[in-house]
Amino acid sequence: MNKRELPGLYIHVPFCRSKCRYCDFYSITSLDLVPEWLEALEREAVLRKNLFPVFGSLYLGGGTPTALMEHEAGLLMECVRRHFRFAEGAEMSVEANPDDVCREKLCFLLDQGFNRISIGVQSFDDGELRRLGRRHTGRKAEAALGLVMSSGFDNVSVDLMYGLEGQSLTSWARSLRRAVKFEPHHLSCYQLTIEPGTPIGRLAEEGRIVPIDEDSEHSFFLFTSRFLTQKRYIHYEVSNFARKPQFECMHNKKYWNRAPYLGLGPGAHSFKDAVRWSNVKSVSEYCGKLSVGEPPVCSREVLSSEQVRLEKLFLGFRTRAGVDLSALGSMPDPAPILKQLEKTGIVRVRRGKIVPTLKGLLVADSLPLLF
Amino acid sequence: MANIRNFSIIAHIDHGKSTLADRLIQYAGLVPERQFRDQMLDTMDIERERGITIKSQTVTLPYTAPDGEEFELNLIDTPGHVDFSYEVSRALASCEGVLLLVDASQGVQAQTLANLYAAMEHDLTIIPVINKIDLPAADVDMVREQMEGELGLDSDLAVLCSAKEGRGIEDVLEAIVERIPPPSGSSQNPLSALIFDAHYDPFRGTIVSCRVFEGSVQPGDVIRFMSNGAVYRVEEVGIFKITREPRKRLSAGDVGYIISGVKTLSDTRVGDTITLDSKPTDSPLPGFKEAKPVVFSSIYPISSDDYLSLSDALEKYKLNDASLVYQKDSSVALGQGFRCGFLGLLHLEIVQERLEREYDQSIIMTVPSVEYRFALDDGSTVVVDNPQYYPEAIRIRVAEEPYIKASIILPERYMGAVMKLCMDRRAVNPRFNYPSAGRVEIVFDMPLAEVVFDFYDRLKTITQGYGSLDYDLIGYRESSLVKLDILVNGEKVDALSLIVHRDRAREWAVQVCDRLKEEIPRHQFKIAIQGAIGGKIIARSTVNAFRKDVTAKCYGGDISRKRKLLEKQKKGKKRMKMVGSVMIPQGAFVAVLRSDNE
Numbered sequence: 019m020n021k022r023e024l025p026g027l028y029i030h031v032p033f034c035r036s037k038c039r040y041c042d043f044y045s046i047t048s049l050d051l052v053p054e055w056l057e058a059l060e061r062e063a064v065l066r067k068n069l070f071p072v073f074g075s076l077y078l079g080g081g082t083p084t085a086l087m088e089h090e091a092g093l094l095m096e097c098v099r100r101h102f103r104f105a106e107g108a109e110m111s112v113e114a115n116p117d118d119v120c121r122e123k124l125c126f127l128l129d130q131g132f133n134r135i136s137i138g139v140q141s142f143d144d145g146e147l148r149r150l151g152r153r154h155t156g157r158k159a160e161a162a163l164g165l166v167m168s169s170g171f172d173n174v175s176v177d178l179m180y181g182l183e184g185q186s187l188t189s190w191a192r193s194l195r196r197a198v199k200f201e202p203h204h205l206s207c208y209q210l211t212i213e214p215g216t217p218i219g220r221l222a223e224e225g226r227i228v229p230i231d232e233d234s235e236h237s238f239f240l241f242t243s244r245f246l247t248q249k250r251y252i253h254y255e256v257s258n259f260a261r262k263p264q265f266e267c268m269h270n271k272k273y274w275n276r277a278p279y280l281g282l283g284p285g286a287h288s289f290k291d292a293v294r295w296s297n298v299k300s301v302s303e304y305c306g307k308l309s310v311g312e313p314p315v316c317s318r319e320v321l322s323s324e325q326v327r328l329e330k331l332f333l334g335f336r337t338r339a340g341v342d343l344s345a346l347g348s349m350p351d352p353a354p355i356l357k358q359l360e361k362t363g364i365v366r367v368r369r370g371k372i373v374p375t376l377k378g379l380l381v382a383d384s385l386p387l388l389f
Numbered sequence: 390m391a392n393i394r395n396f397s398i399i400a401h402i403d404h405g406k407s408t409l410a411d412r413l414i415q416y417a418g419l420v421p422e423r424q425f426r427d428q429m430l431d432t433m434d435i436e437r438e439r440g441i442t443i444k445s446q447t448v449t450l451p452y453t454a455p456d457g458e459e460f461e462l463n464l465i466d467t468p469g470h471v472d473f474s475y476e477v478s479r480a481l482a483s484c485e486g487v488l489l490l491v492d493a494s495q496g497v498q499a500q501t502l503a504n505l506y507a508a509m510e511h512d513l514t515i516i517p518v519i520n521k522i523d524l525p526a527a528d529v530d531m532v533r534e535q536m537e538g539e540l541g542l543d544s545d546l547a548v549l550c551s552a553k554e555g556r557g558i559e560d561v562l563e564a565i566v567e568r569i570p571p572p573s574g575s576s577q578n579p580l581s582a583l584i585f586d587a588h589y590d591p592f593r594g595t596i597v598s599c600r601v602f603e604g605s606v607q608p609g610d611v612i613r614f615m616s617n618g619a620v621y622r623v624e625e626v627g628i629f630k631i632t633r634e635p636r637k638r639l640s641a642g643d644v645g646y647i648i649s650g651v652k653t654l655s656d657t658r659v660g661d662t663i664t665l666d667s668k669p670t671d672s673p674l675p676g677f678k679e680a681k682p683v684v685f686s687s688i689y690p691i692s693s694d695d696y697l698s699l700s701d702a703l704e705k706y707k708l709n710d711a712s713l714v715y716q717k718d719s720s721v722a723l724g725q726g727f728r729c730g731f732l733g734l735l736h737l738e739i740v741q742e743r744l745e746r747e748y749d750q751s752i753i754m755t756v757p758s759v760e761y762r763f764a765l766d767d768g769s770t771v772v773v774d775n776p777q778y779y780p781e782a783i784r785i786r787v788a789e790e791p792y793i794k795a796s797i798i799l800p801e802r803y804m805g806a807v808m809k810l811c812m813d814r815r816a817v818n819p820r821f822n823y824p825s826a827g828r829v830e831i832v833f834d835m836p837l838a839e840v841v842f843d844f845y846d847r848l849k850t851i852t853q854g855y856g857s858l859d860y861d862l863i864g865y866r867e868s869s870l871v872k873l874d875i876l877v878n879g880e881k882v883d884a885l886s887l888i889v890h891r892d893r894a895r896e897w898a899v900q901v902c903d904r905l906k907e908e909i910p911r912h913q914f915k916i917a918i919q920g921a922i923g924g925k926i927i928a929r930s931t932v933n934a935f936r937k938d939v940t941a942k943c944y945g946g947d948i949s950r951k952r953k954l955l956e957k958q959k960k961g962k963k964r965m966k967m968v969g970s971v972m973i974p975q976g977a978f979v980a981v982l983r984s985d986n987e
Contacts, residue, residue: 028946043945079945208942236936256939273946287946294949319949328959329952336939358878358970362914362934381913382939386955387962388913388972 024074024105025290026272029059029098030283031080032301035117039151040179042213044285044299045081051301052090055283058308060097062282065313067101069280069290075109075269078132084118088126095130109134109173109268116162117154124169134173134267135166136206142196143189146182151217156196163200173265175204180238182210183218183227187234187241194242198249203265207242208257209235236380243376255337256379274333284314292321323347331386340365340373346389355388390642391571395463395600397480399508400490401498401857405520409490409552409561410448410466416558417450417462419631447586447598447644449628452562460566463628463644465585465600473732474507475678475712479585479660481507482676483600483644486514486569488561489542493519493527497535497824499798499857505540514569517542518561523551531825539824572602572642579670580604580612582639582647582663589708593625595651596633599663600644602674607638611666612649615673619656620666621649659711682730683791683862684737684841685758685774687718687884688744689726691751691966691975696725702748703727706740713740718775722884722968723753723978728775731757734841753966753978755884759838762789762865776886779872782923789865790890791837797848798830799856806851807831814839815890834863836890842982873927875901876919877909880969885981895920898928901981906930908977916971 033052034045076098086094104110111134112127119137127135141147142156154162166174176197180190197205212222212229221227230238243253251259252266255274260266272279278290285299295318298304307314321329327347334341346352356372359365364378364385374382400406414420450462467473467480481487487508491501508515517540519532533544548564550557586598606612610623627635628645639645651657662673690699707713713736718728731737737757744750760774764787771780795816799807808819808831816833823829840860848856873894875885889897898920905918909932920928940951965972 030945209940211940211942232936239937257942273948279946281946287948289946289948296947296949317949325952325956328955329948332951332955333948355967355970358914364913378913380937380939381935383955384913384935384938387959388970 022074022268022271022275023277024072024108025070025277026075026077026269026279027073027098027102028077028079028269028279028281028283028286029094030281030286030297031078031083031086031094032284033080033085034082035085035115036153037151039149039217040210040213042216042219043081046301049085051305052086054305055301056090056093056097058305058314059094059282061308061311062314063097063101065308066280066282070102070278072103072105073108073280074105074277075272076104076111077269078112080113082115082118083112084114084123088123091126091130099131111136111175111267111269113138114162114166115154116159119162119165121165121169124166124171128170133171134175135171136175136177136204137162137166137202138177139163139197140177140179141182141185142193143185146185146189146193149183150179160196160200163197163202167200167202173204174200174202175206175267176200176202177206177208179208179210180242181230181235187237190238191241191245194245198246201261203261204267205246205251205259206257207246207259209238239380240376243379253338253376253379256382271337274337275339276329276333292326294319294321328386331389332383334372335374335378335382335385338373338379340371343367343370343372349389352389359385359388390574390640392458392460393463393572393642394460394486394565394569395465395484395572395642395644396486396488396565396569397465397467397484398488398490399467399477399481399504400520401492401495401500401504404490404492404495404498404501405552406466406490409488409518409520409550410464412552412555412558413450413462413464413562414448414631415555416562417452419448419450447629449630449634449644452566454563454566462562462565465644473712473736474503475681475732476586476659477504478507478511478676479583481511481513482674483583483585484511484513485572486516486565488516488518488565489540490518490520491532491536493521493529493532494524495855496528496532496828497539497798499796499830499859502539502796502798503859505542515542516561516564516568517544517547519547519549520552522549523554523556535825574601574603574641576603576605576640578603578641579668580606580610580663580665581670581674582606583674584614584657584659584661584663586659587657587708587711589705593648595648595657595708597647597649597651597657597663598629598645599639599647601639601641603641603670604665604668605638605640606647606663606665612647612663613666613669614656614658615662615664615669616658616677617656617661619651621651623647623649657708657711682712682714682732683759683837684731684733685728685760686731686737687720687723687726687728687755687775688715688741689720689723689753689755689884691753693724695751699727699744699750699752702744702750703729706744706748710740712736718777720755720777720884722882722966722973723755730774734845751975753884753975754982755978756887756982757841758888759791759836759841761870761888763787764789773888776872776888777883779886779888782872788868788870790868790870792834792863792866793837793840793860794863795833795835795840795858795860796830797833797856797858798824798828799852801827801829803852803856804829804831807848807856810844810847810851811835814844815893836866836868837862838890871922873898874921875905876917876921877905877968877971877973878916880971882968882973884978894922895927902928902930904980905973905977906932908980909971909973911935912971914970 032045110132112132113136139159144155213219246259254266281288284301284304287296295315297314298316304314330345366373398406446466448464452460452462465480467477536542536544548560581603582599582601584599588596608623613620625648626639627633660677664670690696712732714730715727719725763780763785764770765784816835818834820832869891871891873887873889875882902918915934916932918930919926965974
């Protein structure tokens with residue numbers, strides 16, 4: 019089997035030392051539950067170990083994986099290695115907070131077999147970082163990146179965010195420049211999504227912060243793409259850039275290509291044979307269910323062919339790989355729509371694929387609705 | 390037969406017809422007090438909501454006079470709008486008398502007159518009734534004066550009542566018994582019965598409402614519909630007492646129903662004569678004609694999958710509304726549908742609402758049109774009610790459109806505004822009558838096309854509800870007509886095409902372009918909306934493209950969340966129509982028709 023089609027393994031570490039004000043991923047700041055969570059994870063791994071014989075990638079995300087103590091992380095990886103096999107050359111990613119990065123930590127992670135690290139920088143501007151509720155400063159992020167780039171990781175990714183309150187295009191350009199100076203192999207540039215229920219979401223609801231308007235979103239997006247493309251990065255997905263094709267995130271691409279994946283831990287999602295399921299979000303509920311031998315699943319759905327079709331479309335339109343014409347399936351006649359979209363420079367149709375242009379990526383969410 | 394009275398109540402809209410009918414039913418004790426609800430005869434929600442009667446209903450009221458004599462009073466309710474004049478005329482033909490109801494505060498209105506003339510044509514006994522005498526604004530003397538002056542009735546004979554408060558109801562009943570003659574005719578003669586209505590019952594088939602003039606009919610008889618010769622065996626006859634009450638037979642003078650297994654819906658025609666197959670009458674009752682539509686519009690299902698269901702609904706609907714005519718139609722933009730002919734704009738609205746409410750159809754209707762006439766260069770003449778069939782412009786020698794004589798009665802103070810409205814609508818040759826102090830009747834000749842679209846609404850708005858309208862078709866006149874097309878990104882939206890007078894084309898085109906601009910959602914690309922006559926663009930608007938809608942990330946492995954959001958949006962878009970590469974919401978087709986009441 020092609021590595022691209024091999025399943026991915028995701029493990030959710032639901033712990034953070036502090037909560038960021040924009041984040042709606044599930045996590046708790048008390049580390050007391052770590053031992054219990056590790057025990058539950060072991061049980062879940064046992065339940066799931068026969069689902070897939072071999073994986074093409076591992077992604078340790080959160081939360082903040084680097085919030086774990088070394089011996090805790092060691093136990094976790096021991097458990098992973100005991101129950102799951104990885105193909106040769108599998109991508110092993112871990113997310114790290116710049117505040118947790120030090121020489122020893124990096125050595126430890128390399129020793130554990132990680133070959134890709136994603137640093138959650140978000141911004142180099144101290145004011146912006148404060149408003150996001152991040153615990154590091156711009157200087158600290160630069161120091162961390164310096165360490166990481168010389169640590170022996172040969173696949174480093176940097177997470178950045180734009181569309182922040184009070185952020186000008188100039189300030190964003192400054193952050194981008196400071197990141198690119200380190201020549202990371204990969205960059206993820208996300209526009210801040212204001213999620214209800216988060217502290218920033220509440221501020222927005224009360225009208226105390228104003229989300230950026232569509233014109234600014236448009237400018238930020240185009241600027242980011244043009245800036246990084248000029249620096250020879252490949253804009254391969256709406257928010258993702260890689261120096262070379264081999265640095266494109268193999269694990270994330272499994273989500274977009276609809277390859278199977280197994281997610282372990284609270285709130286983790288899994289996908290196999292047109293079935294999608296997800297785990298309960300609460301750590302205590304997750305541990306509780308597993309302690310009595312119950313799978314910690316809270317939702318499960320079997321996709322209809324129409325749903326599969328829609329997924330192929332909306333996921334495909336987010337990537338520069340595009341959508342196979344065959345994915346359109348049975349629809350009256352896509353020709354006039356495709357013609358119009360080509361004429362207006364939204365997509366290009368070639369070699370049996372509908373490929374969104376840069377302009378097309380901007381409206382990728384509405385494209386699937388046209389077909 | 391001497392103790393039967395057949396009557397209708399006629400009135401201008403809102404003058405209290407349904408309320409009076411309610412009181413009469415209540416007085417007769419047909420419905421237990423606690424089951425009584427307002428407007429018993431208006432069984433449709435839409436009738437109650439709008440306060441108008443659409444379907445005529447019939448009810449037989451038992452009545453015991455003060456001297457102990459017992460009567461059967463057949464109330465044949467009539468539709469209360471000018472669009473339904475044929476149905477009204479058939480109902481009136483089934484009566485010997487009418488109650489002419491006038492609102493004590495509003496006085497004589499345009500339809501009061503029209504109704505009176507219709508009753509006089511049928512030579513009916515007319516009992517003037519002044520209703521709503523309880524209102525603070527009631528002015529009985531004024532109304533009496535108007536009755537004398539405008540209607541030529543003896544106002545001393547007017548009965549006063551307040552249907553709302555139940556005052557004067559006995560006087561009304563006594564007047565019916567005293568003044569309206571009993572029916573004539575003999576049950577020994579060959580059967581001759583007039584169909585004045587028909588309903589569809591899913592269990593019993595067609596239920597025909599009729600007035601028996603001669604002869605009698607009973608279960609087992611074989612009857613014949615004289616317009617088409619179809620024969621049926623009678624299963625049941627009876628009378629209406631809110632619900633159906635079977636009888637052994639219906640005889641001359643009776644009003645009631647016949648159930649005879651009529652399944653072919655088009656076999657029932659209001660105005661047709663029923664006779665016995667074995668012993669037919671010599672000649673049918675006079676006045677039968679096919680309902681003649683004057684306003685046309687196409688109906689399309691919002692989802693083309695629902696075409697068959699719409700077809701079925703129309704077939705069922707037509708049974709209860711003989712005046713609707715329809716045939717298949719198709720549009721590039723909207724797919725398969727039906728071209729329908731209506732008696733007027735209200736009739737159109739009612740059909741639309743009933744199809745949606747009662748038959749659960751989601752439909753789009755196109756801009757209403759009238760029937761235009763074109764004389765072509767080869768000497769032939771074509772009649773066109775559908776812009777799709779507009780002839781090639783260079784072949785048209787003479788174009789003609791139908792004109793009406795419109796009569797508007799209004800308080801004098803609104804005259805300026807109403808004159809302006811009418812002149813804007815190409816009204817010509819105004820004539821003025823001053824039937825009584827402070828009131829004026831303006832009579833115009835105007836194109837029917839100008840009335841079918843929102844004229845009545847505008848008139849009501851301008852006159853704050855005091856203006857009333859009645860009209861008659863007076864024939865065709867030469868006119869300068871063009872076909873206006875609407876283009877969306879260069880593609881013609883055939884369902885929005887319109888035949889219109891040249892001078893009115895630009896105004897309409899601008900309005901449609903602006904409305905569509907508001908209704909069509911932004912797309913990934915810019916959308917041009919244009920109004921064009923032939924190749925010439927006369928109006929334009931633009932819907933800008935949206936600039937960014939993509940969300941930053943697709944949550945870890947949570948693909949479902951995003952997909953569910955899209956599924957929801959997709960569901961919303963199902964109700965849109967693709968024209969070329971542009972999605973047009975169904976609401977846009979409706980918005981184009983919305984009356985502009987600024």
